[in-house]
Amino acid sequence: MTGSDALLTTLRSVVTDGHVLTDHDAMAGYLTDWTGRWTGSADAVVRPRTTDEVAAIVSACADAGATLWLQGGNTGLVGGSVPPAAADNPAPRVVLSTSRMVDIDEVDTVGRCVGVQAGATIDQIDRAAGECGLAFPVDLASRESATAGGVVATNAGGVRMIRHGNTRRQVLGIEAVLADGRVLRRWTSLVKDNVGYDLPGLLAGSEGTLAVITRVLFRLVASPAETVVTVAAVRHVEDIFTLLDTMAERGLTVEAAEIMTEAGLDLVHDHGVRRPVAATAPFYTLIEVSGTGDIEEVVVGVLDEADVVDGVLEPGPARDLWASREQHTEAISRSSVTPVVKLDVSVPIRALPEALAELGAVADLVDHPCRPILFGHVGDGNIHVNLLDVPEDRVEELTGRVFGIVAANGGSISAEHGIGRAKVPWTGLGRSEVDLAAMRAIKAALDPDGRFNPGVIFG
Ligand code: FAD
Numbered sequence: 242m243t244g245s246d247a248l249l250t251t252l253r254s255v256v257t258d259g260h261v262l263t264d265h266d267a268m269a270g271y272l273t274d275w276t277g278r279w280t281g282s283a284d285a286v287v288r289p290r291t292t293d294e295v296a297a298i299v300s301a302c303a304d305a306g307a308t309l310w311l312q313g314g315n316t317g318l319v320g321g322s323v324p325p326a327a328a329d330n331p332a333p334r335v336v337l338s339t340s341r342m343v344d345i346d347e348v349d350t351v352g353r354c355v356g357v358q359a360g361a362t363i364d365q366i367d368r369a370a371g372e373c374g375l376a377f378p379v380d381l382a383s384r385e386s387a388t389a390g391g392v393v394a395t396n397a398g399g400v401r402m403i404r405h406g407n408t409r410r411q412v413l414g415i416e417a418v419l420a421d422g423r424v425l426r427r428w429t430s431l432v433k434d435n436v437g438y439d440l441p442g443l444l445a446g447s448e449g450t451l452a453v454i455t456r457v458l459f460r461l462v463a464s465p466a467e468t469v470v471t472v473a474a475v476r477h478v479e480d481i482f483t484l485l486d487t488m489a490e491r492g493l494t495v496e497a498a499e500i501m502t503e504a505g506l507d508l509v510h511d512h513g514v515r516r517p518v519a520a521t522a523p524f525y526t527l528i529e530v531s532g533t534g535d536i537e538e539v540v541v542g543v544l545d546e547a548d549v550v551d552g553v554l555e556p557g558p559a560r561d562l563w564a565s566r567e568q569h570t571e572a573i574s575r576s577s578v579t580p581v582v583k584l585d586v587s588v589p590i591r592a593l594p595e596a597l598a599e600l601g602a603v604a605d606l607v608d609h610p611c612r613p614i615l616f617g618h619v620g621d622g623n624i625h626v627n628l629l630d631v632p633e634d635r636v637e638e639l640t641g642r643v644f645g646i647v648a649a650n651g652g653s654i655s656a657e658h659g660i661g662r663a664k665v666p667w668t669g670l671g672r673s674e675v676d677l678a679a680m681r682a683i684k685a686a687l688d689p690d691g692r693f694n695p696g697v698i699f700g
């Protein structure tokens with residue numbers, strides 16, 4: 242019996258009823274990421290139901306010297322959730338999927354929080370909160386697949402970031418299985434609790450390199466009573482910030498502030514989504530606001546006074562207006578002849594106009610035709626740079642060009658998606674040697690054998 246066979250026997254004794262997959266076809270969906278760029282191989286995909294089962298799987302993998310790739314909804318965009326292609330290293334490889342860990346506890350309406358298992362989706366958590374008049378402050382277009390564990394592990398941003406902050410800010414408590422199989426549990430709804438290091442905060446953004454997140458205690462927020470969504474066509478990026486400032490001055494709360502371009506809207510329209518405004522302009526913004534009184538009238542007033550080319554508005558949730566923004570990822574992915582080069586950067590707000598112009602022209606810097614499409618969370622200075630039709634042998638060059646522009650503008654090479662495997666060669670653009678060494682020391686302390694997600698963040 243090989244080491245791998247012995248491990249499979251142990252895994253099958255831990256997770257029964259056919260949830261240890263070894264058949265190639267059954268495993269396929271777990272071995273390729275959402276973008277189609279990253280695909281790999283594994284000896285097994287294991288789908289535990291409980292924290293105890295996760296702990297037993299991790300212990301069995303430790304005993305067998307196996308490596309583990311941690312996976313939630315597999316919507317990550319940086320290649321962090323799937324193993325690489327088979328390597329010389331003979332160590333058994335296991336994908337641990339949280340797809341069956343979907344319990345959601347009763348919502349605590351007084352403490353405004355909810356405990357969930359790691360595989361619960363963002364949509365499921367928000368629905369549970371909504372039934373109690375509350376809302377889950379993390380929201381992304383991948384809401385029906387992205388999981389609690391995934392958004393915490395990536396410290397996801399999303400469309401409500403401008404209002405409520407990133408996912409780390411929503412984590413009150415966490416339960417996680419460490420690399421030796423022990424269970425770490427910090428579970429308190431206390432908002433003030435300063436006993437030592439902020440381990441839940443450390444696991445947020447750890448991209449599955451430090452521990453398996455099994456449960457999360459999330460903060461919830463009040464649902465805004467009334468919202469209005471507007472899409473405006475504008476000549477300059479600065480016009481968007483003028484709109485946002487004026488709305489805030491008039492007492493409105495900005496719930497979301499997004500940016501799109503003509504090329505992106507055209508593509509989304511080609512894929513069946515109605516254009517929100519007829520006029521054409523270099524930029525479009527989608528802004529959602531909340532407030533009291535006749536907020537629709539206030540928004541109309543702001544649009545009338547502003548120098549916008551065109552504008553429409555609807556009372557929230559205005560899913561059709563949102564579709565023009567949220568369908569970008571799908572439409573872009575389906576339009577590129579090669580897997581899209583998806584880069585997710587941020588720059589200081591003051592540098593945004595210049596950086597957008599430079600990023601939009603990045604294709605001119607290389608002697609290969611590729612189509613750049615930019616969109617993103619403008620209020621956070623976060624631009625998603627999507628490069629379509631890039632041949633594989635030009636990916637590194639173009640990525641380097643984009644990151645060069647970002648670094649020169651004082652920005653970050655990863656605003657929200659993380660490093661994964663896609664951006665490992667460029668971490669030095671965002672972190673000093675000392676900083677990277679401190680991160681490696683944390684990895685070595687918590688996962689000394691490099692069992693979890695090898696190759697992610699550190700290469
Ligand atoms: P996965 O893709 O399965 O994994 C992502 C990373 O987390 C991997 O490194 C994995 O190993 C790790 N991980 C997953 N579960 C666990 C766990 N239980 N314990 C430890 N590590 C774990 N991202 C944003 O930030 N903002 C957006 O607005 C946004 N919009 C998106 C829209 C679309 C249409 C798509 C396809 C993606 C979008 N994303 C966005 C990216 C993605 O949805 C997020 O990164 C999300 O957080 C990933 O969740 P997941 O459950 O799919 O995680």
Ligand code: MLT
Pocket residue numbers: 382399567569570583585617618625
């Ligand atoms: C988004 O904001 O829609 C995303 O982060 C996904 C993407 O970059 O495509």
Ligand code: ZN
Pocket residue numbers: 398399617618625657
């Ligand atoms: Zn985003």
